[in-house]
Amino acid sequence: MTKIFKSDDEENNLEINIEKLSSRRTFLKFSSAAALTAVAFGALNPESLSAKTAFLGLPIDDDKSGVVDVGKGDIGVLNFVYANEQLEAAFYTQVIATPYSAMNSAERAILTDIRDNEVAHREFFRAQLGKKAIPNLQVNFTSVNFNSRESVLQTAMMFEDNGTAALNGGGQLLKNPLFLLIAGKLVSVEARHAATLRDLLRPMSAFFSGDDITDPATGLDPARTPAQALAVIKPYVVTPVSIARLPQPKA
Amino acid sequence: MENLNLPLLESVEPDYINEMTARREPIEKAKAMTGAVAATTIISFGALAATAYGQDKKLPGKIVDVLNFALTLEYLEDEFYRTALGSGGLIPQDTQDVFGQISKHETAHVALLRSVLGSKAVAKPNFDFTAGGAFADVFRNYQTFLAVSQAFEDTGVRAYKGQAGNLKSNDKILTVALQIHSVEARHAAMVRRLRGETPWIVGDSRGTLPAATQPVYNGDGNTTQGTVNVAALPGSSAKIASQAFDEPLTKQEVLAIAGLFIRK
Numbered sequence: 001m002t003k004i005f006k007s008d009d010e011e012n013n014l015e016i017n018i019e020k021l022s023s024r025r026t027f028l029k030f031s032s033a034a035a036l037t038a039v040a041f042g043a044l045n046p047e048s049l050s051a052k053t054a055f056l057g058l059p060i061d062d063d064k065s066g067v068v069d070v071g072k073g074d075i076g077v078l079n080f081v082y083a084n085e086q087l088e089a090a091f092y093t094q095v096i097a098t099p100y101s102a103m104n105s106a107e108r109a110i111l112t113d114i115r116d117n118e119v120a121h122r123e124f125f126r127a128q129l130g131k132k133a134i135p136n137l138q139v140n141f142t143s144v145n146f147n148s149r150e151s152v153l154q155t156a157m158m159f160e161d162n163g164t165a166a167l168n169g170g171g172q173l174l175k176n177p178l179f180l181l182i183a184g185k186l187v188s189v190e191a192r193h194a195a196t197l198r199d200l201l202r203p204m205s206a207f208f209s210g211d212d213i214t215d216p217a218t219g220l221d222p223a224r225t226p227a228q229a230l231a232v233i234k235p236y237v238v239t240p241v242s243i244a245r246l247p248q249p250k251a
Numbered sequence: 252m253e254n255l256n257l258p259l260l261e262s263v264e265p266d267y268i269n270e271m272t273a274r275r276e277p278i279e280k281a282k283a284m285t286g287a288v289a290a291t292t293i294i295s296f297g298a299l300a301a302t303a304y305g306q307d308k309k310l311p312g313k314i315v316d317v318l319n320f321a322l323t324l325e326y327l328e329d330e331f332y333r334t335a336l337g338s339g340g341l342i343p344q345d346t347q348d349v350f351g352q353i354s355k356h357e358t359a360h361v362a363l364l365r366s367v368l369g370s371k372a373v374a375k376p377n378f379d380f381t382a383g384g385a386f387a388d389v390f391r392n393y394q395t396f397l398a399v400s401q402a403f404e405d406t407g408v409r410a411y412k413g414q415a416g417n418l419k420s421n422d423k424i425l426t427v428a429l430q431i432h433s434v435e436a437r438h439a440a441m442v443r444r445l446r447g448e449t450p451w452i453v454g455d456s457r458g459t460l461p462a463a464t465q466p467v468y469n470g471d472g473n474t475t476q477g478t479v480n481v482a483a484l485p486g487s488s489a490k491i492a493s494q495a496f497d498e499p500l501t502k503q504e505v506l507a508i509a510g511l512f513i514r515k
């Protein structure tokens with residue numbers, strides 16, 4: 001049987017994390033150049049491009065055939081968000097590495113900013129979670145045509161709308177108010193991404209916060225449970241992810 | 252402390268929605284909320300209040316305070332956009348749909364918050380969208396209107412974010428607040444694009460907004476999250492670390508901004 005990765009949830013609080021972070025941060029500091037190189041080569045490697053699959057960020061140090069269990073409690077929720085951020089960061093890294101032919105300078109600037117933001121989100125979780133972080137997930141974008149503006153922007157919009165809805169639904173699952181605040185700091189940026197991508201698809205229309213996503217009767221964006229949000233991204237994530245031990249939403 | 256078990260359908264909502272609908276109709280004509288939509292809206296608010304918030308429970312004072320704070324901001328935005336849409340010649344044809352959508356959401360937010368608060372809802376203040384003359388042509392000059400709009404939306408995002416922790420005791424209300432929060436962020440991004448700004452806030456920069464709006468952006472240049480210096484991470488920088496995370500404002504900071512637009 002495959003080895004099952006479980007994040008350590010004995011010590012589900014930030015203080016412990018802070019202790020562990022110091023060594024983690026040192027590691028990141030010394031390895032950041034190597035990590036960047038790895039990301040760049042991963043993106044530029046013709047073999048990985050033809051396969052349209054890539055390992056994200058730092059080298060995987062875990063059994064990559066195993067199920068990744070995000071864990072339980074706050075750490076589990078944060079790891080689930082981290083999984084989403086890994087996916088998004090990998091996607092935009094590919095988008096910028098192989099830009100569609102119609103990408104003008106304004107769109108390139110927008111998509112580069114979004115890539116940078118998602119990479120920052122991913123690296124933040126990697127650093128903050130330290131030893132409790134899930135390993136790097138393997139993704140598969142073979143269903144995306146990176147040469148097609150429509151395919152890229154539609155996929156991006158779907159990831160951003162889903163990321164926003166997942167954080168809206170995930171807030172209530174977090175016990176630590178500091179983590180809730182951080183989730184809040186992320187979600188509005190994801191929503192800004194979503195609105196921007198929607199405006200690129202249907203400029204100057206109501207689509208940036210369209211009735212297809214924002215309920216016109218209540219003016220509310222969706223809130224998705226982790227299971228609902230995972231179902232949306234599952235076709236793009238090769239590594240099996242388990243969210244079975246996450247807290248269950250009450251609302 | 253008031254019981255939420257109010258006759259919601261007979262309370263403020265139908266009047267409010269009808270009033271808003273009547274005001275919107277000459278402005279948006281075909282795009283106006285139809286009677287059918289308004290009826291659906293009322294029913295769904297009733298259902299929300301009945302099923303989602305638990306009519307047998309009393310809302311703690313802390314939550315009432317937060318919701319009334321949010322309601323005040325929504326009143327501000329709602330009246331702002333309705334007035335703008337009703338100011339002939341202000342909003343160009345090509346952005347009527349954008350502001351019609353934003354206005355529709357703000358009206359819905361007001362109605363939703365009022366339905367949750369029931370008789371605890373604060374009354375709508377009297378607004379002065381010129382802020383005592385600082386934005387004297389706000390409903391005559393599209394650029395001034397856009398500037399105030401951006402300031403309101405970016406403030407709204409930061410305001411909701413700052414209150415999330417105060418709603419933790421009620422999962423349903425916290426979730427609804429987050430669902431409003433991300434819609435405000437969509438609005439903010441769109442309006443910023445219309446002004447030629449990046450959709451996300453870089454550092455604590457107000458961009459091309461007038462100096463009077465700087466309190467809207469103070470503190471947004473923060474680059475430390477949790478225990479992590481995000482600017483020092485692989486691929487990051489101070490610019491990236493600031494734009495990748497939106498920062499909260501305290502209630503006091505928000506009221507200092509919004510207070511400029513409220514007649515004493």
